[in-house]
Amino acid sequence: MAAQLWMLRHGEAVPHDSKPDAERELTPRGRTQAEAAGRALAALNVELAACYASPKVRAWETAQLACAALNVKLIREDALANGFSRVDALTLLEAHDAHILVVGHEPSFSQVVYDLTSARVDFKKGGVAAISATRTAGQLLALLRPRDLEAISAPRG
Known part of the structure; x- marks a missing residue:
């Protein structure tokens, strides 16, 4: 079975002009999106x-x-800050030969999806994409919008 790359775009953040880009934190809505993604x-x-x-x-x-x-270890990865690429994604996958999650930014994430699968996607803030990938091929398994993740994570009753 090919390793899977799960990609989570950061949740909604405070406006660009409010502080330096690297210091922009999540809004309450962004926090809700992140929590829903994890639960989903x-x-x-x-x-x-x-x-x-x-x-x-x-x-x-x-x-x-x-x-x-x-229940997963969180690791800082500087490559995800600016210009995350197909090569970066495959390097991380090969280090584990297992399913991994990466959390980062646009437009890099949409480009990685395209480079691995030839799929063009609209990657929403707080959204998730899953790709089955090898060095030579990739397949888009899922593209979940924040509202999809909220529905999946909602308590059943």
Whole structure:
């Protein structure tokens, strides 16, 4: 079975002009999106070997909140901060030969999806994409919007 790359775009953050880009934190809505993403991945029984996150505050916060529900080690990955690429993604996957989660930014995430699968996606803040990938091929397995993740993570009653 090919390793899977699960990609979580950071949740909604404070406006660009409010502070330096790397210091922008999540809004309350962004925190809710991050928590829902983690609960949804847990509900889907996604087993992850590791979670790599951009050091930018909004992505790191997203990863911390999502990983609270996932029982996975969180690792800072500077490559996710600017210009995360197909090669970076495959390098992380090959280090584990298992399913991993990466938390980062646009437009890099959409480009990685395209480079691995030829799929063009609209990657929403707080959204998740899953790719089955090898060095030579990739397949888009899922593209989940924040509202999809909220529905999956909602308590059943």
